Amino acid sequence: MKLSAIASALHARLENSASDIEITGLNGIEEAGPGELTFVSNPKYAQAARSTKASALIVAEDFPAVATATLRVKDPYLSFAQALELFHPAQSYAAGVHPTAVVDSSARIGKGAHIGPYVVIGEDVEIGANAVLLAHVVIYRGAKVGDNFFAHAHAVVRENCRLGSNVLLQNGVVIGGDGFGFAKTAAGQWHKIPQPAPVVIGDDVEIQANSCIDRASVGETRIGRGVKVDNLVQVGHGTHVGEDSLLCAQVGLAGSTVIGNRVILTGQVGVVGHCTVGHNAIVTPQTGVAADIAPGALVSGSPAVDHRTWLKYSAILPRLPEIVRSVRANKSKK
Numbered sequence: 378m379k380l381s382a383i384a385s386a387l388h389a390r391l392e393n394s395a396s397d398i399e400i401t402g403l404n405g406i407e408e409a410g411p412g413e414l415t416f417v418s419n420p421k422y423a424q425a426a427r428s429t430k431a432s433a434l435i436v437a438e439d440f441p442a443v444a445t446a447t448l449r450v451k452d453p454y455l456s457f458a459q460a461l462e463l464f465h466p467a468q469s470y471a472a473g474v475h476p477t478a479v480v481d482s483s484a485r486i487g488k489g490a491h492i493g494p495y496v497v498i499g500e501d502v503e504i505g506a507n508a509v510l511l512a513h514v515v516i517y518r519g520a521k522v523g524d525n526f527f528a529h530a531h532a533v534v535r536e537n538c539r540l541g542s543n544v545l546l547q548n549g550v551v552i553g554g555d556g557f558g559f560a561k562t563a564a565g566q567w568h569k570i571p572q573p574a575p576v577v578i579g580d581d582v583e584i585q586a587n588s589c590i591d592r593a594s595v596g597e598t599r600i601g602r603g604v605k606v607d608n609l610v611q612v613g614h615g616t617h618v619g620e621d622s623l624l625c626a627q628v629g630l631a632g633s634t635v636i637g638n639r640v641i642l643t644g645q646v647g648v649v650g651h652c653t654v655g656h657n658a659i660v661t662p663q664t665g666v667a668a669d670i671a672p673g674a675l676v677s678g679s680p681a682v683d684h685r686t687w688l689k690y691s692a693i694l695p696r697l698p699e700i701v702r703s704v705r706a707n708k709s710k711k
């Protein structure tokens with residue numbers, strides 16, 4: 378693809394291109410070679426940009442000038458993602474129903490659907506236009522799904538759950554599995570609490586491999602518009618996740634948690650049930666949230682505290698044995 382065509386597609390300003398370079402692919406700043414396009418999103422990589430062997434760079438509008446052919450944009454990271462889409466367009470799937478699929482006669486499926494091998498679609502299911510359901514996907518009865526639904530192999534949507542448009546489920550996702558609810562009997566045994574309430578997922582949500590969004594006993598489990606959920610995430614029953622939030626790998630949300638809009642929960646964060654994490658908060662890796670988090674906060678540690686306070690804890694921790702010895706020595710002198 379010609380560099381000028383890429384510049385046009387990205388609405389980028391092209392500099393230092395004496396000829397219309399042919400770009401064959403994209404790569405990282407250190408790995409890229411002749412014919413490849415790369416990007417720099419942080420000024421501290423200016424030296425790497427000067428020494429790269431790439432034929433062209435995507436950089437910010439205020440990035441220092443370099444000799445290499447340059448595409449200047451507002452957001453290099455986003456533009457690099459868009460450039461990748463030019464070279465790796467989404468795979469298309471022909472409309473039709475595979476002969477091994479089982480589709481109940483009461484199901485209503487929109488135009489252009491691709492129903493793959495061994496897919497099972499239950500009673501009274503509604504699915505919008507242009508759906509792609511790959512092998513072994515199962516949609517339980519009463520589920521309702523919007524347009525442009527894409528479900529990779531072995532994804533499951535349980536009974537009566539409601540999904541918006543442009544929802545993407547990666548392999549092994551379970552939407553609407555039973556919430557973990559049990560009441561102890563007088564004999565000390567666990568009595569299962571029914572979990573009939575559905576999961577409701579907004580538009581433009583992606584849920585990645587082997588993540589589970591549990592249904593509730595009462596109310597609803599809700600995932601807001603634009604939420605992105607990483608692999609191996611557990612969302613407990615009755616939890617509400619606000620719009621455009623990120624739940625990174627191995628996050629665990631206990632029941633009735635409330636996550637605000639644009640929250641980022643990084644890897645292995647755990648949130649105790651009935652806690653609220655305010656809008657725009659960021660929770661760093663392996664943090665344990667046991668109380669409400671204020672909007673806009675940056676927290677770390679277990680239990681979670683202000684990130685700056687946690688940095689002080691971390692600096693002191695290696696010195697604890699020395700501090701303890703000093704305190705004991707001072708006590709013995711008294």
